[in-house]
Amino acid sequence: MTREPAIRRATTEDVEVCHDVMWRSVTDFGRRNGTPLEGTASDWWASGERLQRFLATHAAEWWVAEEPDAGTIIGYGRSIERGGLFELTEFFVLPKSQSRGIGKALIERVFPVGRGDIRSIIATTDVRGLSRYYAAGTVARFPMLTLTGTPADARPGDDLKARRLSADSEADLDAQREIERSILDFAREDSEIRWLLEDREGYLYVRDDMAVGFAFVGQHGVGPIAAVDPVDLPGILLHVEGRACELGIERLEFQLPAPNEVATRHLLGRGFRLDPWVNLLMSDRPFGRFDRVIGFGPPVFL
Template sequence: MILRQLRDTDEDAEAAWEVVAAAFGDSAALAGKDGWPPGYVAEVHERNRHLARTDPGGCWLALDKAGMPLGVALSARREGTWGLSMFAVLPRAQRQGVGRELLAAALLYGRGCLRGIICGSEDPRAASTYRRAGFALHPAMRLRGTVGPETKERLSPPDGAVHEGVARHRDLLDSVDRRTRGGAHGADHELLLTQRRLLVVDDLAGSGYCYVGEDGKVEMLAATSRRLAKRLLTAALLCLPEGADARVPGLTAEQQWAVDVGIEAGLELSTSGYVCLRGMPPPMPYIPSGTFL
């Protein structure tokens, strides 16, 4: 096995994608619908290349002797907070030490960080691995449902102003990040602004932001109070078009405010993996991004 850093190239981004698609099942099953949403694979490629640029020491690809990909681990450091963005091994290469070597390289990159966060899947082997690495496992919930006319009828309107976010809000975003998770996302916001709609609140009561995709996924939400967080999530659901597959993943028990909004909107609540944390309590009010944590 050869272990090397992921490069900022289309070829390496595609290799990482092939591993993830194979490791987590066929594409239709993983997408939860008939195939991947339009542009999804290209978006993942952009994220892989972004991390290869910003954190080359934290992004690793495992190859066999023929140079074919076996596994991938992508991680990032942001102001003392380390996060594991992606970790996957081909089914045929599992239980052969590939995952152990990849995770060790990623963890080494975060050795000097005070805090760590991983959005883990339901795979019990992955959960055990993260626990052995010193992470506390916080069972997570997910809200999901199709947006229809009744969804918007059920939801109470936001209790205050919500604005469209733009690049000039970067300082506000980083400030809220530091308040909620201990470290700003920095350059990650630059990429997210090109891929997601940004909603922002900023008034005398505090500040917050939320990214929401056209496909209905709430990518990341952080605020200085539960009240503002509820306002943002409500606005995010209300802005979705009818027929969208609304999804709000990564909710720990501390995010009951989000559960309340989802139930009011008629979304289905279920359990879904773990939010794994080291050196920090569950951020709140906060909804993590699977990639940028």
């Protein structure tokens, strides 16, 4: 008789093993999908440890599946909830244990139906995952594109001023939050912005003393980025690219909602290339104005 895997809540002790499960599961999917991914598990850990620890301590739900006898972790799921936006951040089962119902047992705990004002997922195109996400009440809304390139020296025109966002300035944090809330129907808390600013430079873009956009850029990723009016996206992106070039960042990756045509055309025009790996934004209802947003990268949450 085959015994069922045990499902239990994760603890911060599980953070590295879960990362390993994610790497094995997602690189296997990449190979099967004809879109292989680069880097070893330790390469990914070196650049992603900070994010993994953030997710571990800020998870709304985090559960693991274990082999009944050996007790080894063979799958996990995790979600995060901020200001009514409930997002599934990770959902991975080891290749040899897939399609046995482990994902079902995990997602019911990690992303329970009915929880969250807006329910959202940045999903791979794995069909097992997609069928589970439809069962969880979400629908594919649009593709999430990755545009990658080497940043070149660039600067925006004179009318848009880039001002460094300070974690010590309530006015700066308020301005960022107001823009985010007006565009996405939710806003990150100040603590998350402070966490972002420890590792990324944050900028507010100002015209006539009015903040009209924001961006975050650093060695370990770019985003989130947003503009009150999409017309300002090219200027913001030129500043981000120029700053990345000055910081010596060799590879810049943007997570672009496909409806953001202004940013997509701008980046393609700058020589950025579309990654063949395309994700999907799934949600239980339409929300946000994604024609003026670039998500957090890497693509675990918005």
